[in-house]
Amino acid sequence: MNISRKLMLIVILTAAEVSITVYSAFEIAKGAKFHQLNFLHLKYTHQLTKSVKKIENDLPIDINTIESDIVLIRQQPIECIEEINPLNYAVMKFINTEQTLTICEKDIEIADKTLLSVTQYKKGELSRDDFLLNLNVALVSFNKHSEMFEEPIRKTVSFILMTLIPLVIVISFFNIIFISYLSRTISSSIRNLTLLLSSKPESNINLDDELDIKTSGELKALVIAARQRIKNDLLNIENSIELKEIINSQTASLQQANDELAQFAYRASHDLKSPLSGAKSLAHFVIEDIKAGDTEEASRNALVIYQQMEKLETLVVDILLLAKAEIGSEDRDVIDFNQLIIDMKERLTWLMKDNPCTLETTINLSVPIKSEKARFAQIIENLISNGLKYYDRNKDSPYVRCDIFNEQETFFITVTDNGMGIPQKHQGEVFDMFKRFHAQTSTGSGLGMALVKKHIEYLNGEISLQSSDKGTTFKIVIPLDKLI
Template sequence: MNISKKLLLIVALTCLEVSITVFAAFEIAKGARFHQLNFLHLKYINQLANRVEHINLNNHIDIDTLEADILAIREQPQTCINEANALNLFIMKMINTSHAILLCKQDVELANKALYSLEQYRNGVLSREQILQYLVAALQQFNKNSEAFEAPITKTVSFIFISFIPLVIIISLFNIGSITYLSRTISSSIRNLTSLLLSQSHSHKSLDYEFDTNTPDELKSLIFAAKKRIENDLLNLESSQHLQAIVKTQTASLQQANDELAQFAYRASHDLKSPLTGAKSLAKFVIEDIKNADTQEALKNTQTIVNQMEKLELLVTDILKLAKADIATKEREVINFDEIIGDIKTRLYWLIKQNNCDFNTFVNVPVSIKTDKTRLTQIIENLISNALKYYDSTKAFSFVKCDIFIDKNDFTIIIEDNGIGISKKFHNEVFEMFKRFHPHLSEGSGLGLALVKKHVEFLKGTINFVSSSHGSTFKITLPLSTLI
């Protein structure tokens, strides 16, 4: 199983655990809700009994007040009937407690009959003695049903608690074990590949065999690009007298690639482990919250787990994009810039609206440009997205400009904004992996600008920038001869 599938499995397992945990919490809370309704039922029954006793002392019968009391008595059993879902009814039928719902239906029917009797008394059909006699009989039945309701509901809640809590614990333990195992296999794959590349004890044949056999596809793509670059340079040597210097240069390049891969392995392992560890701890808190019947805290911790998994999913997506950035492709097509800009505006519409930025584009490309559409789109979209994310809220007017034009023999893209900019002390780190300079303003993987630089270099171009507290300007230059 490759790394991306392992990470997707981790997300799926966590979502399953969270779903079952939240469902169990809601079902247990519903039992407490039924007990509360029964308590209110008894309260209103007692309230009606006091009014009837007061009337028995030859006081005036206030029909409107009695109707209000009976309506209040009817509300609780009606709510129980409405809130009992198919699963509740199935469980109650299975453990022989379904007569609790029948008691609720009896109370609703009894309340309706009492209301009808009051209407008959108002119309003179029933006498004072008859209506009092009927109300006393109804009160006795209400009390009897309310007492009989408590036992089956208690039994049902106990059954749900005894059944779901062990299930949640078992699934949580399985999930924690699975996530731990999968995360270790991911880290192990990266460490083993790094050790393999840095080892000097392998022959070329055994190195290729171990690389093809034991390396996940995502990591293969990173190494394949570096390997392909070296092979192509070696095949194009024009003179043997330059061989030693070229070999030395390529060895240094490979060492740099190995160092970058080692850094990538460490940072990727760290950033992948962090949300998993957080989700594991929060899952334990959710279990404790359920034990303590603290539904609100359980929901809060559950939402935090979901946020951690979304952050993990974003990181995995960006890692896969970065892994594919150096893979050669022959897909070239004529670029429709109006279409690209329109699609980007659609995808970033919420960001433009949320940050209230004025987004303007200028396209002046009189010749047909033919290149990799996906790479070019990711370059433009990542830079525009960053400009929108890091706008300066203290400025009265925020803008982002995107200019695309032909300048002599170069195809040029300029993205300019008046946002918060990048501090000068970080300028040497802008295109490095996992670098985030304003983590308090926006979440991300720190791979966006590294991905842009890889795409620009793949298209044989250059990227430069200037940035200060007044804003940032990124300029991409691609040789026009490679695009027409």
């Protein structure tokens, strides 16, 4: 199983565990709600009893207070019935406590009859003595139902506690063990690749054989893509009179590529391990919070786990895109840049919402551009999204402008903004992997600009930048003969 599938499985298992845990917490909390409803039922029954005592002592009848107390008594069994969902009913039926619903229904029926007596008394259709008798009969039933209600509810809540808490604990421990296993296999794969790429030439290791044995999935694709490019370059210059110098140069490039891959493997391992370790620890805290009955803290920790998994998913997607950047596709079509911009704006809705930056685009092409649409979509989206994210909050009218045009034999893309700019000392590192220069606003994986450069190099193009505290301009130049 490759790394992306393992990470997706971790996300699914964690989401399932969090869902079950949160649902269990709400079901356990529902038991307290039932006890609260019964307490209120007793409270309002006691208030009605005091009103009846006044009538028995020949005091004037406060008919409005009596009617209000009966309405309040009637409300408790109604809310109880509304709280019971199909799962609760199935549990009650299984443990023979479904009479709870019957008690609530009878309580509502008696309350309705008593309210009818109140109406009849108001109209003079019922005597004082008959009215008092009806009230006493109702009180006896209300008190009896409160006593009968407590035992089946206690039994139901106890059953849910004894069932859901062990279930949550078992699922949580299973998830911790399984996620730890997957995390260990991912780290092992990356560590093996790091050791393989770091091995010295004199160690007599057959890189091709070791690559097939110890590496798979996205990491293997990344290594193969890098090595294939170098092999192709070597074959193209094999008959050159400067073969020796070029071979030496390519050997140095191979060493640099291997060093970059070793660095990539180390940084990817670190960035993958961090959210996994955090999620594992938080899952343990969720278990402890549930044991302690702190469902609010459990929900907060569960949300943090979900955010860690989203971060992990973003990193995996960027690694996949980087691995595929140097693998060509034969599906070359004429690119509709107007539609490409529209599609990009839809994908960046989350970033452009409430963002004060204005986005301006101009397209001026005298010839149709034919290439792989996905490459240009990723190039333009990464550059524009960076401009939107790192706008300067201290400047009036922040903007990002993208111009797409051609002149003679050259195709151009320029993206300009008046944002925070890139510090001078870091401008040489812009296209390196895992580099971020504005930590307070950076949310990405640090692979976006490296991906842009890979695409442009694949198209035999060049990218340059100019940046200061007044803003940044990226300029892309691609030979037109690669795009027609």
